[in-house]
Amino acid sequence: MQKKIVSLMLFVCLFCLQGFVGAEAQAANKITQFHYSTVKDVLQIEIGLNKEIPGVALQAVDGNSSALLLDLKQTQLGSIKKRIALDSKLAQSIELKQVGRGNGQMIIALAQPVSSLKYKMYTLPADRKTGKPFRVVVEIRKAPVIEGFSADNVNGKTIVLDPGHGGSDTGAVGPDGIMEKDVTLAVAMKVESLLSAAGAHVVMTREADCDVYGPGATDRQELQARVDVGANTPGADVFLSIHANAFTNQQAHGTAAYYYAKTDADGILAQSLQNRMVQYGGLYDRGVSEANFYVMKHSAMPASLVEMAFISNPNEQNLLASDDFQDKIAKGICLGLNDYFAQIGN
Amino acid sequence: MKKYRIFVAAIMSIFLLLSIGCDSAQKAQTPASSSSAQQTDDKKAVQQPEKKTVAQEETIQVYFPNADGTKLIAVSKKIKTGNDKYKAVMQALLEGTTDKKLTVVMPKNTKLQSIKIDKNVAYVDFSKEFIKNFTGGSTGEIMLVGSIVDTLTEYPEIKAVQIFVDGKEIDSLSGHMDLSTPIQRMKDLLKN
Secondary structure: OHHHHHHHHHHHHHHHHHHHHHHHHHOOEEEEEEEEEEEOOEEEEEEEEOOOOOOEEEEEOOOOOOEEEEEEOOEEOOOOOOEEEOOOOOEEEEEEEEEOOOEEEEEEEEOOOHHHEEEEEEEEOOEOOOOEOEEEEEEEEEOOOOOOOOOOOOOOOEEEEEEOOEOOEOOOEOOOOOEHHHHHHHHHHHHHHHHHHOOOEEEEOOOOOOOOOOOOOOHHHHHHHHHHHHHOOOOOOEEEEEEEEOOOOOOOOOEEEEEOOOOHHHHHHHHHHHHHHHHHHOOOEEEEEEOOEHHHHOOOOOEEEEEEEEOOOHHHHHHHHOHHHHHHHHHHHHHHHHHHHHHHHO | OHHHHHHHHHHHHHHHHHHHHHHHHHHHHOOOOHHHHHHHHHHHHHHOHHHHHOOOEEEEEEEEEEOOOOOEEEEEEEEEOOOOHHHHHHHHHHHOOOOOOEOOOOOOOOOEEEEEEEOOEEEEEEOOHHHHOOOOOHHHHHHHHHHHHHHHOOOOOOOEEEEEEOOEEOOOOOOOEOOOOOEEOOHHHHOO
């Protein structure tokens, strides 16, 4: 009986809420604030609105490689200036337009080609305490470039990157709860960005926190799904799985690379990666070992699985979670691949 | 209303019957049931009477990883060699070690269900805790599997080891090693 009352109340609440939202939607959404700043070489553009809007999207403008377009659904521009010059090395100005049935649009004129920049968009809810309204934020930064990276060797190569674990499988979990699946993805995304900038064609087994086969799959289905990404990528030169290590004893530490000796190239790949990961990551060198890991054994192309550091070791867990170490190890992985292609190309 | 209830009851009993059917089918498929494993070992023991005349206690080498998980270290243990020597060897590994320089990697509460030797391959069957309570990455997997394989392959009649859990083949432990086929002695872990 109690349950019935609760569900009835819920229903009534939902009904009321719907009426409320419906009435709100009729009143126009309006831009009330505009603000931009540059912090640590990141340009942040913030638009405040009197309330949450139904849709926002950011994309590069078709046919124009130096502008970004922000769509603001059902938004009135209000009394805000329509053209604002920006004092930034990344973008020159923004222009606001009213398009179609009351939708708003913001065009960001960039100061350099979009290919050399990284950008993202997110929204922030209204905050009554600070008096801040609902905000749409655009962040623009320079795409990372590797110093001393000779692009010659990875240029034109096809590389399959496999961020270990993901979704229902957390992988190993560190003493402070840092999850392997998150750090493997973060580093893989950095590696992807560096390799793409150097002219490589990169295919990812996953680009979000998800299972590759699907939740509830057997280990074999999940691992085979990753191998299949490589098998279904024409001309894939390398399969690289990125992991963080773990051991019962928290003392265990360092960097390692594994290979399955299908061909001589497998061992060369692991050694090249290991050398540069140790050089750039600066951790203890556990060396290169043979192992019958599923993804290496079942990939047709040369493959390696790298263990960047021990997530079970408190110090290395913190490193794995830090942007700085992730950048360093990602750079090491890219240079390791570069060395590998240099060596086997001859 | 009554008709409806009867209908529901009928559906439920069909499901119940189906689930019982599935259960018994699974049990029948179990590849390495413990009773058959013990029987084959008993037969071998009977066929080789010289082993029975050996003293009831035997000193064996059981492998445990070092603190850093870079290699396996042999620990001498005394076991009672009854009819089921290999079972006693695995129990010695499950017991662990108190040596603080070494690490116990066997997942907590893991029990040995059975061990059977067939054509130089040892089939070791552990309880579900072997996977459920495993915590570790590549190194954890390699050291755990290595400690089992290298301890058993100390016996020349055992060339490889395959691990089962609750009578079923396993694909992997935590998504690294391919454990669907027998694993040969992992010599690299014994180097100094």
